[in-house]
Amino acid sequence: MALLEIKDLCISFGGLQAVQNFSISIEQNQLYGLIGPNGAGKTTVFNLLTGVYKPTSGSITLDGQGISGKSPMEINKSGIARTYQNIRLFSNMSVLDNVKVGLHNQIKYSAFSGIFRLPSYWKQEKLMNERALKLLKVFDLEHQSKNLSCNLPYGKQRKLEIVRALATNPKLLLLDEPAAGMNPNETAELMNTIKFIRDEFNIAILLIEHDMRLVSGICEQVAVLNFGSELTHGNTNEVLKDPRVITAYLGE
Amino acid sequence: MRKLFLKSIKSSTRNKFSTYIMVIAFFSIAAILVEAGILGSLFKGLLVPMCYYIILAVSLNLTVGILGELSLGHAGFMCVGAYVGGVFSILTKDIITSALIRFPLALVVGGLAAGLFGILIGIPILRLKGDYLAIVTLAFGEIIKKLVQNIYIIKDVTGFHFSFATSIDTSTIDSESKQVILNGPMSISGIPKNANIVIGVILVLITLFVIMNLVDSRSGRAFMAIRDNRIVAEGIGINITKYKLIVFSFSAFFAGVAGSLFAHFSTVDPTKFDYNLSILILVFVVLGGIGNIRGSVIAAVILYALPELLRSFQNYRMLIYAIVLIVMMILNNNEKFLRFKERFTFKRLFAKKHAKEDA
Amino acid sequence: MALLSINDIHVYYGVIEAIKGISFEVNQGEIVTLIGANGAGKTTILHTITGLIPPKSGLIELEGVDLTKTPAHKIVSMGIAHVPEGRRVFQQLSVYDNLLLGAYTRRDKAGINNTLSKVYESFPRLKERRNQVAGTLSGGEQQMLAMGRALMSAPKIMLLDEPSMGLSPLLVAEIFDIIKKVNESGVTVLLVEQNAKMALEIASRAYVLETGRIVMSGDAKELSTNDQVKKAYLGG
Amino acid sequence: MSFLNYLISGLSLGSIYALIALGYTMVYGIAKMLNFAHGDIIMVGGFTVFTAISSFQFSPAISIITGIIVCTVLGVVIEKVAYKPLRNASSLSVLITAIGVSYLLQNLALLIFGSSSQNFSSVVTMKPWQINKQLVISGETIVTIIVTTAIMIALTLFVNKSKPGKAMLAVSEDKGAAQLMGINVNKTISVTFAIGSALAAVAGILLCSLYPQINAYTGQMPGIKAFIAAVLGGIGSIPGAMIGGILLGIIENLSKAYISTQLADAISFAVLIIVLIIKPTGILGKKITEKV
Amino acid sequence: SGKKSDALVIGGIGPLTGENAQYGEAVRNGAQLAVDEINAAGGVGTNGMKLELNFQDDEGDSEKAVNAYNTLKDNGMQLLMGTVTSKPCIAVSEYTYSDNMFMLTPSGSAIDCTKYDNAFRVCFTDPTQGKSSAQYIGVNDLATKVAVIYDSSSDYSAGIYDAFVAEAKNQGIEIVITQAFTKDSKTDFSVQIQKVKESGAELVFLPIYYNEAALILQQASSAGVTAKVFGCDGLDGIINQLAGDASLAEGVMLLTPFSVNSSDETTKKFVSAYKTAFSNELPNQFAADAYDAIYAIKAALEQAKVTDLEIDASELCDLLKIAMTKINIDGVTGEMAWTAAGERAKDPVPMKIVNGTYVAM
């Protein structure tokens, strides 16, 4: 059974049909790309998947469980985490704390033990620190763990956002233009990291990207959105050769 | 990795302990100087108020600084604490004769009542943000003030007599056993004056302990995450409603404790608990540094004492206070001044020493 | 004489020195590009030129007038337009209002209308969405708006901070085309890009930045064949 | 009949709230700050006119103009001295500074004019409008309603249609980007304060004409009420301020008339809370959708 | 204590800032005038002891009043003339009692202000005023249908109101309507006035201060209310507040032991001296109470034969407590004598405003 099943997803804003009858399914451990012209509705699909917007119609199933219409919190708990197109970090918190917030539902202790510093506090905090630092290490961020997150350069902020999302232990990770603002070298590095994450954490990844090197380099499947509806989907190499995709999106 | 963890624990613990020590040192030195007659009655009289203002400022900082929601109704919670705590003491004066037991109970009862109000108020306004939330808290504070101004309770042998908005017809009341508990705008009188500096300082330390530990824990990070970016916090699986309510109730609880302490020290006058008082506490929080707990402590002490120390300026006293407030605010946000200030902090001196050691 | 010349500027964020003495110039009619890794200081330089951040020392001259002594809002009317990083469109205002604000310093109604129709021509999507609130535009649409807004001031020189970020491949190509066209129409361009390949293709000269310093400079074509540059910025 | 009377008196009270709320909303909408000193500028406006008439024997018209000029200048000066250094500070810092300014103005007035209330003589010469034997609308009320409506329309047009108005909106959203458009941010904010303070002066003069007393604290309570009115109507929205103000006045008077005089304020606050729970950004406030 | 003065230090406490500043300022002025007069006339007692007034602001707040009290103690206060408003007065009295510091409040009218034996007052208590008002209205058949407008957020106003209601019953007065207002809405009285008008009351009882009363009179007149008006000492000063149209106050009755227009020599002297000293302002009840308070203190000091400038506050208190009950002097608020409970021995008498001046009834 597919991990994520989207069927006939629709949403409109005022008169604008931002997403229409969008359906895809993503397998366990798959790297899936979502591409399409600007304003095609890609980010909107992410917002629908994570509960930021409520779909006008359609269904979303994760692991056999219907999640459409649920709150962002519940959806995250059921296993979807994301990054944002415009970076959104907890900017007045340290890098480490950003990740620890991500671990919020993974490693728990009550407010009461927190206040009175009961043994569970010490045990769980230690665990949390270890986990957070381990995650940061994946992106070479562990040395900056004490910096305020807003003082990181752009590229590293992007990475931190991914770490934070990973910390919530998702089954499906959504990345919205992870390579934006990165130069080719950094993008290449990011590609490796994304693959590494998929293998190491054994999760599926759905990503939006305009950098075709990244998409063709790592995505097994892609779906193409155009004006809110699906143009095509399938094997990456084939899709990218599709003349309709070339005219609508890639250009020569 | 382990080292890093220990280091971070150490630094936050050190930070907390230095705050506790600062509080203890300040009040002990002050008490000694007062005993020795070096500091006069005025200073002596300021110590307990300083305690409840510290508690108020620290608890408000939890809402404003850590959760990032502006509240202009803190005085309302203080009011609930003062009334409930005060009435509790009056009613139990004959039952619990030992002040040592009764007074702490009155503090807790006052705090719990206020905490309950915090939750009651918190629930409907969770949807609101920013200035809208601020205005609603202001409105709640004013409503509480208006309500307590209109409650009349008299106790006599036949039991309790309640009235709202009009005073109780005393002709039906047994004048022998009559005990006026709440008397509308005349409010409460006869609360035993149990508050003293030792209890005050203990309460300050308890407040600091609870709030600083809370902030420096899993829940505290959730508060700050909500403050920094609500949408993301939600998307990361944080239960916004739950954590906002935790903050509102803790913040209100301690404001209530402060109110109860106040009621057992000074005179309860409902008109005191208006938005001006809430704003005064907010001034402490902002000047002490938003989110900076120790700063709130320092600011509460200095700013509460300031108008008293300016008394020799006579008519110009409040004018000067206003100017000092503005100037402090401007300087606090002036980069040059901050850099200048930094050069003289202990932290910096410390850091230098450490740097040398490391090298 | 250079249209824009930057002379030994030093810029600080608090105590951190982000720009450590940089000098370069942009001549009339050129496209000059600044390339460099994340955090090299490219954005900071552009901000310094348009007066959003004051330099600690150094000289910035536009046609011989010292910009470091000119208030930020006057700099635009002297002929500099800046497409800032992160777009910074006015989220609560309509697309149309955003564009009109781009022409804030201009008074000639006819000229403004003329430019407006040119912008709509370059970005038909903006025309289609002219009454939409800018904050709800997609990322790429906002990028178009930021570009269009800058064009509205009919500048002598445009500073572009990663204009291709977040744009679809088709539009990236289009944006570079537009930059070229704009340049051909007589507007000088200072371009900051992560897409160094495309940038070097259309630029005449380039400067390479590393942690607040210029480490290399020269003809764009030459640099694009330079091994070091290739390795560091063009993906090998 | 008495209902109409209560309605009219509510309208009269509400139009004053509305007038003050317009200034509040204007400054809030653009400078994004709660100018808690707004009420005190109202008081300054009142005192200026009071002094102009009683000490300098100026004619009412000239006194009004003097009042407006003094407040406008004062608003701009306050902005320059106290708020401008905090341009990059948190909005709370500015709020506290505004409170400092409010204390400052109150205490200055206390020192200059003393603590007793002074008798203000109304500058409105218009005759009351006698609808029938029972219903009378005072000249002050009519003037206030006309002035408030006119200002509301003028401000709405100015902000949404004129170029400086658009510049204000741009500044309110992103000062840096506004600068890149060639907008003089400092000047724009100064102009905002100038307009806000001029409105405060007008409000102060009408307030004191309607309730002919003035002291250092005259502006405080109306200021707070108007702030509430502005939020009720949707802070930042100019027509909202007008609606909020008038509604607040009517609610206040009707609850006095039909529920309880003691609890009238508590009731208006409760209404405010209910409105905000139903509509979290006030009656006309825009729901700001944050696109992620 | 830190006494640096060569005079007997009288402390004063009252609001000099905040909404009640006008009352505190009047008290300070009245007291200062008396102190200056006494010093100029050769001081107190056989050795011509000089007096000094040290007046501190309490912003009308109990907590601040205690701070002010402590400041005064640090400054060597030997006895207290204050505090001006009731709540702070009660708060401070707890301290004066435990310190055994003599206190004479000019205007703290709540019962509890003089709960302790070291505390005395110049004004009448709230219940006394409420009761006397009802009695006067009843006995003189001024009206049987009475309306009340009072400030429900003020302990002064509510205190008088409660006593008035209680006594009204005995007097066969029917209170046809009661309207309240609060500190937060005290400019627009149109609703209250409309209600009073519709109630058919023959008389409106206003146990409030003159600022609000002036607005009520103005608004009532334009609403065409014709009922008589009766008030308490808080109404004193209302003529000044109506300078625009003093005729509005015509016929207003009030219980005030003091009247600026009195032909009494002491009062005339006081009024003219006050006007000269304080930029032509007319003294009100508060100023008069304070002025009398200082003269009462002088009389008590002389009665107790205090001659030692350095006398300890507690010792002085013991002397003055007894002396206060023995003096009997004429002040601007009438004849002054005290019971051991700290109250004036005489009941308040009403006045009426006729042709813009206060006339005894």
Ligand SMILES: Nc1ncnc2c1ncn2[C@@H]1O[C@H](COP(=O)(O)OP(=O)(O)OP(=O)(O)O)[C@@H](O)[C@H]1O
């Ligand atoms: N809240 C909203 N209100 C109105 N329109 C919206 C809203 N959110 C998105 N839109 C519109 O829906 C369309 C799809 O937007 P979306 O952000 O999903 O695009 P996208 O595919 O992510 O584009 P890009 O690649 O440029 O980021 C756009 O035209 C946008 O203007």
Ligand SMILES: Nc1ncnc2c1ncn2[C@@H]1O[C@H](COP(=O)(O)OP(=O)(O)OP(=O)(O)O)[C@@H](O)[C@H]1O
């Ligand atoms: N507001 C700020 N406060 C402190 N440091 C800053 C600030 N803005 C930038 N920096 C730092 O200044 C340096 C230069 O940043 P700048 O944004 O100019 O880099 P950039 O070359 O534009 O990078 P990118 O390609 O990521 O946009 C970086 O190290 C960055 O961390």
Ligand SMILES: [Mg+2]
């Ligand atoms: Mg997008």
Ligand SMILES: [Mg+2]
């Ligand atoms: Mg950049």
